[in-house]
Amino acid sequence: ETGVTQSPTHLIKTRGQQVTLRCSSQSGHNTVSWYQQALGQGPQFIFQYYREEENGRGNFPPRFSGLQFPNYSSELNVNALELDDSALYLCASSVGQQETQYFGPGTRLLVL
Amino acid sequence: RKEVEQDPGPFNVPEGATVAFNCTYSNSASQSFFWYRQDCRKEPKLLMSVYSSGNEDGRFTAQLNRASQYISLLIRDSKLSDSATYLCVVNDAITGNQFYFGTGTSLTVIP
Numbered sequence: 001e002t003g004v005t006q007s008p009t010h011l012i013k014t015r016g017q018q019v020t021l022r023c024s025s026q027s028g029h030n031t032v033s034w035y036q037q038a039l040g041q042g043p044q045f046i047f048q049y050y051r052e053e054e055n056g057r058g059n060f061p062p063r064f065s066g067l068q069f070p071n072y073s074s075e076l077n078v079n080a081l082e083l084d085d086s087a088l089y090l091c092a093s094s095v096g097q098q099e100t101q102y103f104g105p106g107t108r109l110l111v112l
Numbered sequence: 113r114k115e116v117e118q119d120p121g122p123f124n125v126p127e128g129a130t131v132a133f134n135c136t137y138s139n140s141a142s143q144s145f146f147w148y149r150q151d152c153r154k155e156p157k158l159l160m161s162v163y164s165s166g167n168e169d170g171r172f173t174a175q176l177n178r179a180s181q182y183i184s185l186l187i188r189d190s191k192l193s194d195s196a197t198y199l200c201v202v203n204d205a206i207t208g209n210q211f212y213f214g215t216g217t218s219l220t221v222i223p
Contacts, residue, residue, distance in 0.1 A: 033211070042116075042199055042213030043156065056209045090155055097209040098144060103155040 002027055004093050004104035012110045013081050021076045021107045023091030031055070031097055032074040034066060035090040037106075043090055049074050050097050086111045113138050116202050118214035126222050129190045133217045135200030136182045144203040145176055147185050149196045150216065156199055159185075190221045 005024045013019050025032050031050045035043035045058035049068035063079040072093070078085055088108050092101035118135045125131045137145075145162035160167065162174040162183050173186040183200055197216040204210035 031209075033209075035213075040215070042215045045210050045212070048209050050209075056204075058210060098203060100146065100158055100161065101211060102158065105155050 004029075004091060004102055006089075006091050006104040006107050008107060009105065010108045010110075012112065014112050015081055015083060017081050017111075018077065018079045019081060019109065021078075021089050021091075021109075023074045023076070023093075023104055025072045025074070025091075025093035026102055029093035029095050029102070030072050031094045031099070032068055032072065033092045033094070033101055034074070034076045035092065036060070036085075037088040037090055039087075046076065048097065055097060081111045083111050085109060114214075115139065115204075115212035116200055116214040118200050118217050120215055120217060122218040122220060124220045124222055125190055127190055127192060129221075130186065130188045131190060131219065132187075133185045133198055133200075133219075134182055135184070135214050135217075136180075137200075137202040137212075138181070139202075139204075140178070140181060141206075142202045142204070144211075145174075145183050146201040146211075147172075147174055147183075148199040148201055148213075150199055151196050156213075159198070187219075190219075192221050192223060195220045 033048040034046040037043040047057040052068045068074045088106045091104045147159040148156040149159045150156045166175045171188045175184045200214040
């Protein structure tokens with residue numbers, strides 16, 4: 001059984017650029033949630049995708065968007081990057097919307 | 113007010129000690145509760161779910177107090193490998209699918 005994978009592992013961008021982060025869910029999981037974790041903080045919920053539809057969103061602006069594909073993998077897109085977007089971006093998959101979430105290793109994004 | 117609040121610590125305890133962490137949550141209608149463990153520069157990993165009746169997994173015991181809206185984690189006979197940040201997690205009471213994480217409690221077990 002393959003766990004949750006994310007790519008890339010690290011990324012450096014400049015302000016104003018756009019970034020796409022990718023996540024493959026664990027086998028058998030149909031739900032993907034994305035989180036942002038700033039240094040010294042707990043993960044903050046960005047949004048969740050269930051059966052290719054956004055299924056809940058945290059307090060993040062519209063420049064944070066996502067997709068889920070038929071194979072349940074997912075992308076997080078961030079437009080017009082700001083310095084404060086520098087963080088660890090975590091993807092978590094689950095067998096359902098309210099079930100236990102299993103995390104991937106994350107993507108570390110640095111915005112200069 | 114934050115959805116989930118934890119004492120950030122740090123907790124520094126000797127090997128073999130018993131240590132307890134508490135976490136409070138703001139919404140009385142929350143239904144799912146978890147403890148996750150996060151090692152430095154790694155992803156959070158599920159330690160245990162927390163059930164209404166309390167539950168135990170080896171040296172770890174989790175308790176839920178709905179009346180006071182807090183969750184606890186007890187670690188007995190601490191090992192060096194228990195050193196990590198422990199995150200308290202509560203689901204959103206309305207949608208159920210949004211998970212709220214505390215800021216984490218840092219534990220260092222000292223030889």
